[in-house]
Amino acid sequence: MKIEQLPKIFNPARPILQRLEKAGYEAYFVGGCVRDTLLGDDIHDIDIATSAYPKEVKSLFDHTVDTGIEHGTVMVLDNHHSYEITTFRTESGYQDYRRPDKVTFVRSLLEDLKRRDFTINALAMKENGEIIDEFNGLGDLKRQLIRAVGDPDTRFHEDALRMMRAVRFASRLNFKIDDATVKGISDNASLLSKIAVERIQVEMQKLLLGQNASAGLSVMLKTNLYKYCPGLADYKNELGQLVLSNRWPLDNPTQAWSTLAVALYLQSDELVKFLRSWKLSNKLIDDVKKVVPAVTSIKRRSFTREEMFEAGQDGLYNANRVAAIFNWNMMQSELDSAYQHLPLKYKKELAINGSDLLDAQVVKPGPEMGKLIHDLQVKVLYGKLPNNHEKLMEYVKQERGQQ
Ligand code: ATP
Numbered sequence: 001m002k003i004e005q006l007p008k009i010f011n012p013a014r015p016i017l018q019r020l021e022k023a024g025y026e027a028y029f030v031g032g033c034v035r036d037t038l039l040g041d042d043i044h045d046i047d048i049a050t051s052a053y054p055k056e057v058k059s060l061f062d063h064t065v066d067t068g069i070e071h072g073t074v075m076v077l078d079n080h081h082s083y084e085i086t087t088f089r090t091e092s093g094y095q096d097y098r099r100p101d102k103v104t105f106v107r108s109l110l111e112d113l114k115r116r117d118f119t120i121n122a123l124a125m126k127e128n129g130e131i132i133d134e135f136n137g138l139g140d141l142k143r144q145l146i147r148a149v150g151d152p153d154t155r156f157h158e159d160a161l162r163m164m165r166a167v168r169f170a171s172r173l174n175f176k177i178d179d180a181t182v183k184g185i186s187d188n189a190s191l192l193s194k195i196a197v198e199r200i201q202v203e204m205q206k207l208l209l210g211q212n213a214s215a216g217l218s219v220m221l222k223t224n225l226y227k228y229c230p231g232l233a234d235y236k237n238e239l240g241q242l243v244l245s246n247r248w249p250l251d252n253p254t255q256a257w258s259t260l261a262v263a264l265y266l267q268s269d270e271l272v273k274f275l276r277s278w279k280l281s282n283k284l285i286d287d288v289k290k291v292v293p294a295v296t297s298i299k300r301r302s303f304t305r306e307e308m309f310e311a312g313q314d315g316l317y318n319a320n321r322v323a324a325i326f327n328w329n330m331m332q333s334e335l336d337s338a339y340q341h342l343p344l345k346y347k348k349e350l351a352i353n354g355s356d357l358l359d360a361q362v363v364k365p366g367p368e369m370g371k372l373i374h375d376l377q378v379k380v381l382y383g384k385l386p387n388n389h390e391k392l393m394e395y396v397k398q399e400r401g402q403q
Pocket residue numbers: 030031032033044047115116117118121122159161162165
């Protein structure tokens with residue numbers, strides 16, 4: 001099969017393949033970019049595989065960076081674009097269920113494709129659009145099927161992360177997972193505990209943001225894979241409820257993790273513990289901590305001004321998206337207009353700040369100052385004080401007995 005018209009994004013990469021071929025090597029586009037081209041989806045990154053060894057790649061291009069040369073990857077900078085070029089390789093060992101003990105460079109494309117996870121990810125494409133399909137990945141794309149390359153049991157033993165990748169592709173592409181591959185996950189689910197949480201987290205987030213997260217989560221439940229993810233083992237029923245939802249209007253990581261937290265009824269300390277167990281960034285944890293209580297308020301259809309202020313505009317938007325999954329959502333315009341009516345919308349808007357208070361010598365830095373500012377925020381929010389510098393200072397001085 002040959003694709004006549006490649007997406008434009010390939011144009012600047014084609015000369016790189018041509019140069020490798022001219023020098024007598026084989027070179028192909030591989031992995032996600034080939035799959036997504038065939039599906040007509042957006043292409044994120046273009047991966048190139050070649051029979052040339054890293055040293056040979058480096059000798060052919062003027063500007064290269066050794067990004068992962070021990071695994072055979074060289075980055076080539078060409079005409080303001082950069083591409084990762086990886087030498088065909090086989091992997092062996094995998095005694096720890098996650099990384100090969102040994103990577104061997106080979107000259108055979110077939111050997112390289114054999115080590116790839118799923119048939120739809122094991123397609124290669126020549127510079128001219130010709131597709132190389134050794135494992136019937138094209139048939140599986142048509143059937144919308146995620147199927148392990150080779151024996152699923154062996155492949156999940158080699159690298160247990162592939163089980164999470166299977167469910168994330170099922171969600172992202174809205175594909176089914178082939179029966180033997182699902183059985184492979186059931187039989188090997190516990191091996192996921194060998195994998196670093198950060199890598200599981202990446203796949204989980206992609207799953208939650210995919211077009212059929214319910215389907216991905218259902219397979220996790222059916223195969224017990226969820227039991228080996230941080231903080232999920234005790235929540236079979238809650239996850240079972242979540243997968244019944246047929247609306248997933250999620251568009252960012254904050255919404256994704258908030259959805260899980262809301263589904264599991266997590267709050268305050270438990271919530272933070274859960275998010276930390278997934279090793280999420282502090283920024284993401286802070287954002288989710290704002291969204292989760294706002295979802296509860298949306299569900300109740302009642303917000304105090306303080307709750308609305310704490311959530312912030314983004315927090316309210318995210319919370320309403322999450323609420324939609326549970327069918328609790330409000331009209332976004334209603335929320336927006338309530339927020340717009342707040343006398344104070346965000347912390348920096350307060351007409352007095354920490355350094356003003358320090359300059360006026362009414363308070364020392366530390367928790368006392370935090371309390372004072374919070375008190376001012378609440379008073380302004382409820383219309384007890386105007387958001388005016390002089391008036392606020394006057395109030396503070398009076399309160400502190402310095403007038
Ligand atoms: P995405 O669009 O999310 O980037 P992708 O298919 O490009 O999807 P990557 O994680 O970027 O996924 O990996 C690129 C390719 O490398 C895959 O298509 C697959 O061929 C191979 N691959 C990646 N991870 C594994 C793995 N754990 N085991 C086997 N092959 C893998």
